[in-house]
Amino acid sequence: MSAIYPILLAGGSGTRLWPVSRRSYPKQFSNLIGGNSLFQRSAMRATLSSDLEFGSVITLTNSDFRFIVEEQLEKVGVTNGKILIEPEAKNTGPAILAGSIYASKKDQDAIILATPSDHIIPDYDMFNQAIKSGLKQLHLGKMVSFAISPTRAETGYGYMLLRGAQADNDGECFDVAKFIEKPEKAIAEKMVKNGDYYWNAGIFLFRAKDMIKAFKSYEPDTFKLVNKSLETAEADLNFLRLNPLVWQKIKGASIDYSIMEKIKDLKAVVYQSKWSDLGDWDAIWEETKSGASGISLSGLADAIDCSDSLIRSESPSQRIVGLGLNNIIAIAMPDAVLVAQKNRTQEVREVVAMLKLKHVTQAETFPKHHRPWGWFESLAFGDGFQVKRITVKPRGMLSLQSHKYRSEHWVVVEGTARVTIKDKVQLVSTGQSIYIPVGTIHRMENTGDSPMILIEVQTGSYLGEDDIIRHEDIYARK
Numbered sequence: 001m002s003a004i005y006p007i008l009l010a011g012g013s014g015t016r017l018w019p020v021s022r023r024s025y026p027k028q029f030s031n032l033i034g035g036n037s038l039f040q041r042s043a044m045r046a047t048l049s050s051d052l053e054f055g056s057v058i059t060l061t062n063s064d065f066r067f068i069v070e071e072q073l074e075k076v077g078v079t080n081g082k083i084l085i086e087p088e089a090k091n092t093g094p095a096i097l098a099g100s101i102y103a104s105k106k107d108q109d110a111i112i113l114a115t116p117s118d119h120i121i122p123d124y125d126m127f128n129q130a131i132k133s134g135l136k137q138l139h140l141g142k143m144v145s146f147a148i149s150p151t152r153a154e155t156g157y158g159y160m161l162l163r164g165a166q167a168d169n170d171g172e173c174f175d176v177a178k179f180i181e182k183p184e185k186a187i188a189e190k191m192v193k194n195g196d197y198y199w200n201a202g203i204f205l206f207r208a209k210d211m212i213k214a215f216k217s218y219e220p221d222t223f224k225l226v227n228k229s230l231e232t233a234e235a236d237l238n239f240l241r242l243n244p245l246v247w248q249k250i251k252g253a254s255i256d257y258s259i260m261e262k263i264k265d266l267k268a269v270v271y272q273s274k275w276s277d278l279g280d281w282d283a284i285w286e287e288t289k290s291g292a293s294g295i296s297l298s299g300l301a302d303a304i305d306c307s308d309s310l311i312r313s314e315s316p317s318q319r320i321v322g323l324g325l326n327n328i329i330a331i332a333m334p335d336a337v338l339v340a341q342k343n344r345t346q347e348v349r350e351v352v353a354m355l356k357l358k359h360v361t362q363a364e365t366f367p368k369h370h371r372p373w374g375w376f377e378s379l380a381f382g383d384g385f386q387v388k389r390i391t392v393k394p395r396g397m398l399s400l401q402s403h404k405y406r407s408e409h410w411v412v413v414e415g416t417a418r419v420t421i422k423d424k425v426q427l428v429s430t431g432q433s434i435y436i437p438v439g440t441i442h443r444m445e446n447t448g449d450s451p452m453i454l455i456e457v458q459t460g461s462y463l464g465e466d467d468i469i470r471h472e473d474i475y476a477r478k
Contacts, residue, residue: 002109003055004131005208006046007099010039010061010069010117011089015349016156016280019336020314023364028118029068032278033287036076039069042117043078049128055110057081058102059117060095062088066239067372067475085236087244090252093259096204097215097226098242104208111138112211114255115203119277120287126273134205134269137173143206143214145176145260147198147268148275153188156279156346158200158256161191162268176266179256198268201275204255214259222258225250237476280345281329281338285310301332308342336362369465372475373398374451386463388456392417396452397445399473406460406467408436410444415452418445441471 014027021027028039036044047054057078061069063085070083084098096114103110113131121127134144147160161178179200183191191197215223229246260266276283288296288310295303299313299320306325313320313332320332327342340348355363368377373396380387392398392415400420410417411433419428420443421436428434436442438460446452470477 002107002111002207003053004111004113004205005055005099005103005107006043006057007096007103007112007114008039008042008046008057008059008117009092009095009115010059010065011086011095012116012118014118014279015352016346017278017284018348018352019331019333019338019362020312022362022366024064025068025366025368025370026065026118027278028116029065029072032284033120037072038120038278039117040072040076041120042115043073044076045121045124045127046113046115047078048124052128052131055103055107058099059083060086060099062086063241068370070238071372083239084233085239085241087242087247090247090250092202092255093219093253093257094222094226094247094250096255097211097223098230100206100208100211101227101230102240104212108209110208111135111205112208113203113205116277119201119203119275121273121275123273127271130269130271131205133173134267137267138205138207138210141207141210142265142267143204143210143260143263144173145266145268146201146203146205147174147176147270148201149270149272150192150197150199153185153192154199155182155185155188157277158182158202159188159191159197160200160268161197162270163196173267173269176260176268179261181256198270199275200256201271202256202277204260205269211259214263218262219253219258222250222253280348281310281331281340282342282345285329285342310342335367372396372477374446376456379455381463384459384461384463386458388458390454390456392444392446392452392454394446394449394451397474398443399468399470399475399477400441400443401471402439402441402469403460403467404439404469405462406458407438408442409457409459410434410436411455411457413453413455415446415448415450417452417454418447419443443472 010028012026013023014021017027020030029037031037059069066083066085100112137144159180160176162174163177164174225246229243232243234241285296294308295306296310301311301313301320303311303322306322309325309328311320311322311330315334318332322330329340329342329345331338352363368375374392376388376390378388412428412430417428419426419434422441
């Protein structure tokens, strides 16, 4: 049998986990439950096995996340894959088709494991056993989904009705009779009580050629456009940019709606080990609570006489204390705080929508901005000035650039910066500073093996991030 090529879908925004998850740095890349990010856990889960043959990982993401994806994959040793850049979000259908076509060009018998990158499935061995059960169906031309035994009447998940499945059918395959998308509470309670309804994990196993055939039959226009966008894709460093002019013509839809609900012989593997899509703060609380009181604390957080609550600080200098709380979610970040009833965390996306209507920056953007060379965060700003803390990772290099409206003063507080100003190159060490006049071509890089940190003071008539003229850039940013 051919190798299994994982397709990781990593373009989502995760608005229900605001303020930790935002459009500029969504939940799949965040450290929500300790250790590796959800994206890294997904990559490891889809590549580690002693008796399954996995091919190279194919990641679908957008341009803003491409360097984050690359860096996080490198940190967990997944370096043999390809990152496909979607010009705009078109839901899971076109993304999975693009990955399937790409894999089939490498291996005409490629098997695909398509999975979101923001779920938690800690038992890798059990998950691999479920994959093995599904593989038995592929030589018959079947496609396989993964069904989760529901533990509660969850309204934030989709459901599947399986024919003949029972609670003790772990690892077995059954026919999928029907999909139900995010039901109301009363309906969800009836389905869970019925016993034949399972959560839809959104994970699918199939042969690439079968998915391509299905799109040709059920969504021929989508197939033609996705295929053309791949044929005319543009290489960009280690990434592959799908053709934006073609991609924008695609009618976006989920893989469930596009294909899975239409085919007549879809199978489902019942998976009963631990699974969560960590879709809201209540789910995070479920994964991280401890003790009889049901308290989850993270960062500089304390609880006094609290129960069944999650209290979390996302800043190394910000302390949050809960007093007499019950069934409360409290998240403190340097620029935003969320306090909510635990049973209303599905509504956090409505909070984000409200903030966006008010043009509140915190709705989508972090104070910490990630770049391929490291990150920066704004410490203070006012009329005509801004102060930033800039961290450059080892071997990181900013672009050779200039600014039309601002000058900059750099003070190195940790490490050594190699600074280029016009034709002069010099080293600036801890405690030293250097001034870059407005309009001057300059660059900064970290040639060391540890992160380099500096404080940047900007002064000028305009301090926006778009006041950058790039003359040279090793990351090929435009």
